[in-house]
Amino acid sequence: MRQKYFAHGETVLRxxxxxxxxxxxxxGWVKLSRQTPDGKETTVGLCTEGDVFGESAxxxxxxxxxxxxxxxxxxxxACIPAKNVQAAIHxxxxxxxxxLSMLNERIAQTQLRLEQSSTMSTAQRLGCFLxxxxxxxxxxxxxLQIPVEKHVxxxxxxxxxxxxxxxxxxxxxxxVEAQGAQLSVASVRALSEYVCISCSQSGSCQNEA
Amino acid sequence: MRQKYFAHGETVLRxxxxxxxxxxxxxGWVKLSRQTPDGKETTVGLCTEGDVFGESAxxxxxxxxxxxxxxxxxxxxACIPAKNVQAAIHxxxxxxxxxLSMLNERIAQTQLRLEQSSTMSTAQRLGCFLxxxxxxxxxxxxxLQIPVEKHVxxxxxxxxxxxxxxxxxxxxxxxVEAQGAQLSVASVRALSEYVCISCSQSGSCQNEA
Numbered sequence: 001m002r003q004k005y006f007a008h009g010e011t012v013l014r015x016x017x018x019x020x021x022x023x024x025x026x027x028g029w030v031k032l033s034r035q036t037p038d039g040k041e042t043t044v045g046l047c048t049e050g051d052v053f054g055e056s057a058x059x060x061x062x063x064x065x066x067x068x069x070x071x072x073x074x075x076x077x078a079c080i081p082a083k084n085v086q087a088a089i090h091x092x093x094x095x096x097x098x099x100l101s102m103l104n105e106r107i108a109q110t111q112l113r114l115e116q117s118s119t120m121s122t123a124q125r126l127g128c129f130l131x132x133x134x135x136x137x138x139x140x141x142x143x144l145q146i147p148v149e150k151h152v153x154x155x156x157x158x159x160x161x162x163x164x165x166x167x168x169x170x171x172x173x174x175x176v177e178a179q180g181a182q183l184s185v186a187s188v189r190a191l192s193e194y195v196c197i198s199c200s201q202s203g204s205c206q207n208e209a
Numbered sequence: 210m211r212q213k214y215f216a217h218g219e220t221v222l223r224x225x226x227x228x229x230x231x232x233x234x235x236x237g238w239v240k241l242s243r244q245t246p247d248g249k250e251t252t253v254g255l256c257t258e259g260d261v262f263g264e265s266a267x268x269x270x271x272x273x274x275x276x277x278x279x280x281x282x283x284x285x286x287a288c289i290p291a292k293n294v295q296a297a298i299h300x301x302x303x304x305x306x307x308x309l310s311m312l313n314e315r316i317a318q319t320q321l322r323l324e325q326s327s328t329m330s331t332a333q334r335l336g337c338f339l340x341x342x343x344x345x346x347x348x349x350x351x352x353l354q355i356p357v358e359k360h361v362x363x364x365x366x367x368x369x370x371x372x373x374x375x376x377x378x379x380x381x382x383x384x385v386e387a388q389g390a391q392l393s394v395a396s397v398r399a400l401s402e403y404v405c406i407s408c409s410q411s412g413s414c415q416n417e418a
Contacts (some may be wrong), residue, residue, distance in 0.1 A: 003400055034409035036411070042327055044320050056313050058311070059313045089302050092297045097253050097269060100305075102409070104265050104267060108274055110320055111274070197245070
């Protein structure tokens with residue numbers, strides 16, 4: 001496992017490159033995106049501290065399924081050769097179960113995002129994203145640093161920038177206040193109540209207060 | 210591995226049940242769905258011949274992440290105890306790599322559906338679904354049997370039933386004709402050209418002609 005440092009705007013990996021590493025975000029924000037032949041870009045992931053990307057490296061001879069680019073200031077990533085992971089699985093099959101759980105979690109998260117695009121309002125989707133970032137905070141309130149441009153967040157959440165602004169405005173009623181890259185959540189519980197009523201994972205989600 | 214037979218409308222497994230089996234569809238159609246506390250249902254998957262569901266059984270002590278119900282006439286499913294798969298991985302780690310590839314494919318498919326909800330028109334999304342079913346057809350034309358009610362397909366594709374009907378109408382211009390549960394595709398190539406221009410996987414998708 002090697003530490004690597006990247007600057008804002010730097011490309012970590014390219015869609016279609018041979019996938020030989022898994023990446024773990026230590027610090028900063030990474031945007032995972034793809035482009036269609038007719039020129040539309042979509043943001044398929046937005047990773048921060050503790051998130052892993054490049055999971056297609058776990059399949060033999062696979063290529064990366066997206067482009068990864070730093071969207072915060074300096075970022076620190078750990079780069080793990082896929083062959084080390086494969087060797088670990090070979091030596092101790094308990095590793096396989098860890099990796100399988102990680103991939104299942106990824107499937108569940110992606111399915112949830114897909115589902116939320118039809119069951120949740122845009123303000124609820126933004127709220128759900130914030131709840132994930134509040135995880136690990138002690139106490140009911142939280143202060144979040146999101147040093148990522150608004151249009152990147154909006155694209156990840158499947159909204160136009162103006163819808164994003166309106167949604168942020170709506171969250172004021174449940175105690176969310178934005179000031180530049182800093183967001184304060186007065187009560188994680190109040191935000192959960194507002195968001196999770198429209199989510200099928202309610203009751204079994206670790207982001208819920 | 211045991212064969213099991215189910216009738217239309219029968220429940221295969223329930224959201225939240227302890228996940229102890231993987232399921233492989235041999236014949237028929239299975240809808241995977243979830244419900245939110247405020248009463249919205251979403252269709253997170255629609256599986257047919259060759260598709261696997263219940264993948265959360267691969268994680269230790271996991272529960273199923275959706276409800277599975279037969280939406281065609283009689284269906285035949287193979288039921289595989291997760292502990293057999295775990296034992297196989299333990300005995301021969303090459304199994305782990307097969308399973309990892311399967312899960313990565315599932316992540317890729319789900320991400321793609323999420324992406325397509327913003328890059329594709331509803332007619333293109335329906336067309337993409339049909340292209341997947343055409344896979345394995347020899348020749349450029351194909352006849353598909355989809356014995357599933359329109360509102361189920363529409364829900365899976367994230368559309369209202371009336372949007373689904375309009376989208377099917379639009380696909381006539383590229384040679385798709387519907388007659389009851391039967392759909393004919395005059396040219397898979399023509400359908401691909403219409404659909405895949407708006408997909409980031411274009412060029413590396415096995416459903417593309």
